[in-house]
Amino acid sequence: MKVSLEYDEIHSYITQFDLKRVFSEWDTIPFQLRIYEKDEVVLREGDELDGIYLLVEGQTKVTTSVETGKSLLLRFCHPLSIFGDIELIQKVAIQSQVEAVADTRLLFVAKQTVEKRLMQDYRFLNELLKHLSFKLQTCTSSSKINLLATVEERFAIYLVTTRLSSGFSKEIHTLNIPEIASLLGTTTRHLNRVIDKLSEAGILSRKRGGFVVIEGDKLNDISAGLRYE
Structure with missing residues (x-):
């Protein structure tokens, strides 16, 4: 993983995905741009969450472990996807492994900033609700696929x-x-x-x-x- 703090690069993604509508005070949030190569793990199942991730370029694969130790495919994710929302709200360890299947870039906001500032931001919470609803829908679809x-x-x-x-x-x-x-x-x-x-x-x-x-x-x-x- 590589980390970039380059303002112009980060701002270009904020503009591309209209993230100013998601964060009330977007220009004061300390964003990082995290860059992952193909097959690199972004989030590892069981680890402690360190912040919120917004997929802005590339593609990721989300899997979950089963009792045999093997992994089961849940979904592929494309921009704009959010990772860490379930863990943040439920205060649990990372629930699924997220892996880059192509060169991938994600905007990152540290957990401390999210908890102290963003959890009081109605725009951010509204966006989380949309993504959580979508994940519920995709989990229903993946369960149907894997079981039936x-x-x-x-x-x-x-x-x-x-x-x-x-x-x-x-x-x-x-x-x-x-x-x-x-x-x-x-x-x-x-x-x-x-x-x-x-x-x-x-x-x-x-x-x-x-x-x-x-x-x-x-x-x-x-x-x-x-x-x-």
């Missing part, structure tokens, strides 16, 4: 959700099948069978080190409109 969808449907949902970084009808390289299988709550063997089935149906085409999505529309049909986001 077949592995084939879950894999289709995973691919459709991540389409922006790969693009349909383009080659997808270096997929970590065991990791994806774990995130989808299945085994590597079962997921490979699903990939073989989709390949036989002409939806995917296996290639060395990955595969090509041929029929994006059919993959979208299998996903039934559900998304990990």
Whole structure:
């Protein structure tokens, strides 16, 4: 992680996302810009929260641990997302792991500043309410996917959700099948069978080190409109 205090850089994100409407005294808040590389952990499940994070560039993956020690995928997040709101309000340790899946930037406000100033700011609290409501909605969707969808449907949902970084009808390289299988709550063997089935149906085409999505529309049909986001 790298930290920037460059005013012009921070102010450009405040302007881009109209954050002046979120913070009544935005120009007196000591923002940091935290920069994470792909695969770097932003928040680690079980750690103590150090502040509020606002995703302003890039993409993150949110997962939660299960009893077997494996992780289960909850959602992918895009700007503008907020992290740390649940932990701040409930006064608990970090509930889910947040990991950068691309080069990612987040505006950060330290916990002390949030508690002393922002928790009395009705604009900020109104924004938190919006994001908490959205998280409740996405948690309902992810529960439906993880509990009721077949592995084939879950894999289709995973691919459709991540389409922006790969693009349909383009080659997808270096997929970590065991990791994806774990995130989808299945085994590597079962997921490979699903990939073989989709390949036989002409939806995917296996290639060395990955595969090509041929029929994006059919993959979208299998996903039934559900998304990990």
